[in-house]
Amino acid sequence: MATLAHSSGVLSTTVLKAFGEAAHKDKTFLKRVLDTYGDPSVRRLIHRQVIITGASALLVKKLEWGRQGVYTEPQIQFVRPESKDAQGDYKYHIPTSLAKNAVQQYRDHIDYIYETYELLHARLTTHLKNADTTPEAGRNAEWRAAIDTQARVALQGIVPLANTSTVGMYASAEAFETLIIRLLSDDLPEARQTGLYVLEELRKTIPHFMEDTDKPEAGGSEIIYRADTRQRITEFVKEHLKETYSPDAKTVQLTDVWPRSEFDLIPDMLYGVTNMSLSDLRQMVASWPYERREQAFNAYLGERLSRRDSPGRALEKARYSWDMVTSFSVFRDLQRHNMADSLEWQLLTPRAGFDVPQLIEEAEMTEEYEDCFDTSLQIHSILHSAGYELEAQYVTLAGHKLRWKFTHNARQAVRFHELHTSQKAAPETRQAVEQMYERLAEVHPYTAKMMEFVGQPDDAELQDLAAERFKEFRRQYL
Secondary structure: OOOHHHOOOOHHHHHHHHHHHHOOOOOOHHHHHHHHHOOHHHHHOOEEEEEEEEEEHHHHHHHOOOOOOEEEOOOHHHOOOOOEOOOOOEOEOOOOOOOHHHHHHHHHHHHHHHHHHHHHHHHHHHHHHHHOOOOHHHOOHHHHHHHHHHHHHHHHHHOEOOEEEEEEEEEEHHHHHHHHHHHHOOOOHHHHHHHHHHHHHHHHHOHHHHOOOOOOOOHHHHHHHHHHHHHHHHHHHHHHOOOOOOOOOOOEEEEEEEOOOHHHHHHHHHHOOOOOOHHHHHHHHHOOOHHHHHHHHHHHHOOOOOOOOOOOHHHHHOEEEEEEEEEHHHHHHHHHOOOOEEEEEOOOOHHHOOOOOHHHHHOOOHHHHHHHHHHHHHHHHHHHHOOOOOHHHHHOEOOOEEEEEEEEEHHHHHHHHHHOOOOOOOHHHHHHHHHHHHHHHHHOHHHHHHOOOOOOOOOHHHHHHHHHHHHHHHHHHO
């Protein structure tokens, strides 16, 4: 593939000429080919799977930040915070940078939160079983699993972000190199250590593709640049921003929208089916009456019959920037399924507050639930005062709110809003995304109207209609 980009032949003959004669004789052949002819796109053809065990929830989000690969992590119903390792300890990350006395305080406080989780899980499970009207004959394994999941979803807010799990990643060599460079330049010691681990493992199977990752004249330069620029902007903030905490805690803020009028997208919608320049199309559309522009916009969006029907790429030009304040649990849900630009979150802290789930209140467990947040605040303050600002993030809980931002385009927004307002979405996540949809509808009503499956299940009649239309299309053209 590397040499094909520099030849006029076909792939089969290129393979025969190159590898048929030389590959079995020269172990460095692949390296020389890549160095001499290698197009950067070749790095996208080599894929590997890496498994990381013992990754904190904080690290998991850093691993998934770029969304350049396929990631797997346990769903909430399969997370067992009360489970222990072979030594009888709860499974959570302990920062290696902590002093000995800080480690003991760290463990004492987090162990208390885990013990509370274990007790509340048993009590809440009993409460749900007693409140459930399912007859004894129907209380099978599936019923017990559903009860357990309901309890764990309600209690996920008190799980510390130090909680560890196993994460799988499947990505190209190019994506892994980007990930490694980003991890090695990160402030968090756990991230840097993981970057070295991933690099070491990949060099066992694809050494030629990972050779330049940490060389000073290649990836090393980028690592230093990233770390240095972050340090510079951090020092600037410390010098010029005396107060870096905003009391504004609105769940959803739509901070930027482009274009202001969604009808400005019409020239791009027409471009592919005309022979006119974009500037001429803009002049022509600008002279149209409102009704004709409305007709053109609706014609391009068409009639969607299922969530799978994705509108045309002209909508990729429209952009929405969001400033969010949500629990870490909601952030995790939205970040995991969303391709976005300018995704960034702030240091995790107890200062943004938390909410108590309705089920916890109904089960009269509010006092114990809030006690976990008080314990988190205590150890966070201890660590922060001792200079462990980064490490203090591990003791924040999944129910603590954080401030984060991202930008996506209108085409991505269709999938985003319809997916996270479906019946399968977690209630807290669904509520936040519904607020986002309301803000979007205020500025781009026609685009919002096209998202007809927001908060709605798939319509069986529409699915039947889609099947009939495809059957007719297939008869005529396929």
